[in-house]
Amino acid sequence: MAFFLAVANRKGGVGKSTIAVMLAHAFSVWGGKRVLILDLDSQCNSSMILLGGEGWVAARAARKTVADYFADLFEGSSRAPRDYLIEGVGDVTGQDGKAPPLSLLPGSLLLDDVQGDLFLAYASKRAEPDMGKGLRGWFETLLRRFDTEFDIVILDCAPGLSFAALAALYTANMVVVPFRPDYVSLHAVDRVALIIEQRANLDELAEIPLESRRYVCLANYVRANPRERLLIEETSLAHPMLATELPQRDGIANAFDWFPQRRPIEEKYGSAIEDVRNLYEEISRIAGR
Amino acid sequence: MAKPTKASEDQRLKAFFRDAIQSEPGIERELAERMAERCVQSIDNVLTESAQRAAAAQSEGPVAAKSGFDPFAFSAVALLARKGRDELLSRLGEIAEPEHLRQLANAQHIAIDPGLTRADELRLAIVRGAERRMASRRAAAS
Numbered sequence: 001m002a003f004f005l006a007v008a009n010r011k012g013g014v015g016k017s018t019i020a021v022m023l024a025h026a027f028s029v030w031g032g033k034r035v036l037i038l039d040l041d042s043q044c045n046s047s048m049i050l051l052g053g054e055g056w057v058a059a060r061a062a063r064k065t066v067a068d069y070f071a072d073l074f075e076g077s078s079r080a081p082r083d084y085l086i087e088g089v090g091d092v093t094g095q096d097g098k099a100p101p102l103s104l105l106p107g108s109l110l111l112d113d114v115q116g117d118l119f120l121a122y123a124s125k126r127a128e129p130d131m132g133k134g135l136r137g138w139f140e141t142l143l144r145r146f147d148t149e150f151d152i153v154i155l156d157c158a159p160g161l162s163f164a165a166l167a168a169l170y171t172a173n174m175v176v177v178p179f180r181p182d183y184v185s186l187h188a189v190d191r192v193a194l195i196i197e198q199r200a201n202l203d204e205l206a207e208i209p210l211e212s213r214r215y216v217c218l219a220n221y222v223r224a225n226p227r228e229r230l231l232i233e234e235t236s237l238a239h240p241m242l243a244t245e246l247p248q249r250d251g252i253a254n255a256f257d258w259f260p261q262r263r264p265i266e267e268k269y270g271s272a273i274e275d276v277r278n279l280y281e282e283i284s285r286i287a288g289r
Numbered sequence: 290m291a292k293p294t295k296a297s298e299d300q301r302l303k304a305f306f307r308d309a310i311q312s313e314p315g316i317e318r319e320l321a322e323r324m325a326e327r328c329v330q331s332i333d334n335v336l337t338e339s340a341q342r343a344a345a346a347q348s349e350g351p352v353a354a355k356s357g358f359d360p361f362a363f364s365a366v367a368l369l370a371r372k373g374r375d376e377l378l379s380r381l382g383e384i385a386e387p388e389h390l391r392q393l394a395n396a397q398h399i400a401i402d403p404g405l406t407r408a409d410e411l412r413l414a415i416v417r418g419a420e421r422r423m424a425s426r427r428a429a430a431s
Binding site: 186187190191194200201203226227230233234237250253264267270271 | 293326330333361364366370372396397426430431
């Protein structure tokens with residue numbers, strides 16, 4: 001059974017895709033795990049990082065994107081889920097010097113449109129009281145189809161609350177919520193936490209002990225700034241927090257240019273390699289993987 | 290001549306360390322390469338953190354540096370949430386100077402009436418401001 005790990009926040013620009021890719025590299029290279037990334041964001045950032053521009057265009061031409069996967073299976077296509085994946089993605093080498101076991105279901109610019117079309121098609125065929133819930137459940141089923149072939153499935157969620165993003169949040173065994181230490185992000189973390197735990201407000205959320213929550217927050221782009229420390233502490237009043245924090249560092253910012261030649265993960269992440277290792281080890285411990 | 294970039298400077302530094310390490314007998318080139326890479330990364334991390342500390346001190350620190358008072362020593366909101374109103378008031382009671390109380394409120398983005406001058410008034414205003422901040426957060430998440 002795969003462990004489903006979502007990376008989500010309703011706010012954009014908090015580092016969801018970079019963290020999803022970082023974890024995918026770490027689990028596949030250091031952990032030797034069979035990792036799949038599902039790019040559920042129509043910005044397609046993780047696809048660009050893992051395939052490069054040309055690779056992503058080729059994936060679209062081959063109809064190997066998440067939008068194709070959802071649309072085809074809705075139409076009853078017999079194409080196997082595995083056929084939509086691209087294997088051996090990324091530009092790092094595994095411990096053996098070869099490509100690590102990292103696969104990708106590439107993102108699509110059309111994902112939001114496809115979800116709208118599928119909702120209309122779904123609603124026209126059924127008479128359920130809550131069409132949205134029904135369609136979301138169908139998306140959950142599609143996400144779980146990769147359950148047996150991978151050890152870790154990483155769901156890189158869009159900032160908006162699409163059917164696919166909600167399905168990812170409900171499917172995930174654990175959700176990592178990256179945030180920037182600023183006031184707007186504080187509220188964004190509160191809101192996504194309520195959605196993940198399906199609670200109406202912070203008082204209801206507080207009834208769930210921090211150690212029993214399905215999500216954990218990750219401070220990202222952290223600088224050595226006392227004001228940011230207070231905001232991280234304020235955020236932690238209501239949410240579980242990883243001990244690992246990711247600083248604003250060149251090594252992280254520079255790691256996401258796709259290179260045509262594979263290189264060791266240490267070389268790719270440069271000055272940020274210890275940050276990646278700390279994050280991987282902590283998530284790995286929490287996930288029991 | 291082209292201006293050196295960070296990448297070219299890193300390469301130059303790496304070559305310097307590699308050559309120095311490899312001059313020790315018995316160290317192979319591959320190991321020297323890895324050790325040099327680690328040295329460059331460590332230097333980069335130290336420089337980044339120093340620059341961030343310096344920037345933070347410049348943007349947040351003049352007040353603390355001048356007066357010896359640290360307006361970030363504790364979080365008023367966190368203390369209120371964890372220990373309650375009395376504990377926050379007690380902690381604020383350790384700050385005697387009205388100017389320092391104003392600095393704390395300002396630094397922690399706690400809104401207080403700018404006309405207040407007495408320390409006891411400022412302490413109560415900070416507690417009320419912290420309560421408002423928590424209430425605002427609860428309201429936004431409902």
